[in-house]
Amino acid sequence: MIFEKRGNRELRSIWDWRITAVAALLLLIIGLLGISFGPINLRFDQIFKTILGLPNGLTDQERAVLIDLRLPRVLLAALVGGALATSGAVYQTVFRNPLADPYLLGAASGAGLGATIAITNAHGNLYGLLPVFAFCGAILAVLVGFFISGKFFAEPNSLLLSGIAVGSFATAVQTYLQQRHSASLRPVYSWILGELTAASWRVVTWSSIYILIALAILFAISKQLDGLMLTDEEAYSLGINPNQIRVIAVIAATLATATAVAASGLIGFVGIVVPHLVRGVSHRVTNRALSTIALVGAAFLVLADLGARTLLSPAELPIGVITAFVGAPFFLVVLRRKRMVNQ
Amino acid sequence: MIEIQDLTVRIGATEILKDLNLTIAANNWTCFVGPNGAGKTTLLKSILGSQSYAGSLKDDGVEVFNNHDRNVAFVPQHPQIPVGMSVTEYVMLGRAKRDGWGTESKESRALVVDTLKLTGLYGMQNQFITRLSGGEMQRALIARALVQQPELILLDEPTSALDLHHQIAVLNKIEILKEREVTIISTMHDITLAAMYADQIVVMKEGRILLSGASDVVVHSDQLKEAFENRINVFTLDSGRSVILPNK
Structure with missing residues (x-):
């Protein structure tokens, strides 16, 4: 959308499935790189041999690294990236705001507060419940945002604004808790910047259930999302109930976001960078690009995680640092070009 | 036929429409005129079915609110123009x-191509909708309404953003619908144009209907002047056509 100056070319010559196929291939290659590289490098041929059960595969130690560390971590990164990018694209359509992202509804700050409560509680006995607390915080923040904005979508921006207010409040409480419990400052800080180090098959299992349900819902209604780009009256006359679609879309996108945040902390900018990049390249409105956005989001985060693991190896960078490093400049470009979109 | 009885619409604490009673004939062009804030757009939205109301508003005997079985086209005054959509996709x-x-059926593709030709948009079908001029955008909206093959079309100030040349062009396109036996309801601030094209004119002010009837009767009535606080004059040309101008 922001690269629209090239807009006069033959649109129909670009086939959606080709772009999607390229994105899937990209995810596959980057996924393989993500599995292969790290403090211990695993060779591609040995990875294949091990997975296919052929002889001359990895040693037992390497095998453990592959199965218990790399695979769940890459899978979780892909799930989280796909979830954040898809919900970002959906939020942007629902709120008719190219800068809307999964974090603007207060979901992220709510999750942050929930996690901080879990981490900073007196005896550390809530630490294991961190995902649950983050999840509850996110859902609660979005509900409060809904409640404050009153008429849900009478004016879509009111929900965004109340989301920002709720988010600021949650962040304030979170900061207060952090200062009071300065002993646990570091774990909170590292969780906030996002990390996939905690990835295990258990985390992958529960987060994949929620994320796949949410994505299935979003893909099912993705075609009607086009209608939300019109006025409500036009959408109504073309056969959809705009508010119903918005409620379903926001609930599903928030579920995906909250799960992603609970599993991996606050990883910003994926929800903005990826949708804009894909739409810019594919010249497509949201719904036709949604599957591509999900795949590219997954690939982007696997790549960012690879960077987080290897750039300062053996130390790890928080993945949020990598995504923000790429995302923040991109965000500014989008902001600058937003005028064009509004014209 | 649309029958409106004791229609009241409140938005928040404000009564936008107050106890309206009106019958709108089928296969006719009916035009709502009146000063800003008269409730014309709200009445259009009520007839569309997207606006909740008290009282009764029936289209062919069926209450319209939230009734998705009807096929009604709506052309807004200020459309939201989607980014990243081609003219073809939009229509x-x-x-x-x-x-x-x-999904797109074969008939739909053929119909869209025909309609793009009819509305003079063929040749720019692959352009982004955001790049159209005001007149082209209005024609794209009309084209979308045409392919909808509606029984009823509602147009909110279809000519307000256009110069006179494009106003006539758009109004002539809307007349195509009349030949196809579609009921047309529009708001229009230019009463001269309304009198030229519409069969029936409804004069509104402050949420009430002052007068409704055949265009030539309404145009020469005192109520029309009253609605605009006697600030307009009605002249009749030699051709019999009426021209409404503000007092100076």
Whole structure:
């Protein structure tokens, strides 16, 4: 959308499935790189041999690294990236705001507060419940945002604004808790910047259930999302109930976001960078690009995680640092070009 | 035929429409005129079915609110123009209700091509809708309404953003619908144009209907002047056509 100056070319010559196929291939290659590289490098041929059960595969130690560390971590990164990018694209359509992202509804700050409560509680006995607390915080923040904005979508921006207010409040409480419990400052800080180090098959299992349900819902209604780009009256006359679609879309996108945040902390900018990049390249409105956005989001985060693991190896960078490093400049470009979109 | 009885619409604490009673004939062009804030757009939205109301508003005997079985086209005064959508895709949205969202039947494609030719948009079908001029955008909206093959079309100030040349062009396109036995309801701030094209004119002010009837009767009535606080004059040309101008 922001690269629209090239807009006069033959649109129909670009086939959606080709772009999607390229994105899937990209995810596959980057996924393989993500599995292969790290403090211990695993060779591609040995990875294949091990997975296919052929002889001359990895040693037992390497095998453990592959199965218990790399695979769940890459899978979780892909799930989280796909979830954040898809919900970002959906939020942007629902709120008719190219800068809307999964974090603007207060979901992220709510999750942050929930996690901080879990981490900073007196005896550390809530630490294991961190995902649950983050999840509850996110859902609660979005509900409060809904409640404050009153008429849900009478004016879509009111929900965004109340989301920002709720988010600021949650962040304030979170900061207060952090200062009071300065002993646990570091774990909170590292969780906030996002990390996939905690990835295990258990985390992958529960987060994949929620994320796949949410994505299935979003893909099912993705075609009607086009209608939300019109006025409500036009959408109504073309056969959809705009508010119903918005409620379903926001609930599903928030579920995906909250799960992603609970599993991996606050990883910003994926929800903005990826949708804009894909739409810019594919010249497509949201719904036709949604599957591509999900795949590219997954690939982007696997790549960012690879960077987080290897750039300062053996130390790890928080993945949020990598995504923000790429995302923040991109965000500014989008902001600058937003005028064009509004014209 | 649309029958409106004791229609009241409140938005928040404000009564936008107050106890309206009105009958609108089928296969006719009816035009709502009146000063800003008269409630014309709200009445259009009520007839569309997207606006909740008290009282009764029936289209062919069926209450319209939230009734998705009807096929009504709506042309807004200020459309939201989607980013990243081609003219073809935009016009194709008019078929979404029939084909299902995101799918295009062969008939729909043929119809869209025909309609693009009819509305003079063929040749720019692959352009982004955001790049159209005001007049082209208005024609794209009309094209989308045409492919919808509606029984009823509602137009909110279809000519307000256009110069006179494009106003006439758009109004002539709307007249195509009349030949296809579609009921047309529009708001229009230019009463001269309304009198030229519409069969029936409804004069509104402050949420009430002052007068409704055949265009030539309404144009020469005192109530029309009253609605505009006697600030307009009505002249009749030699051709019998009426021209309404503000007092100076």
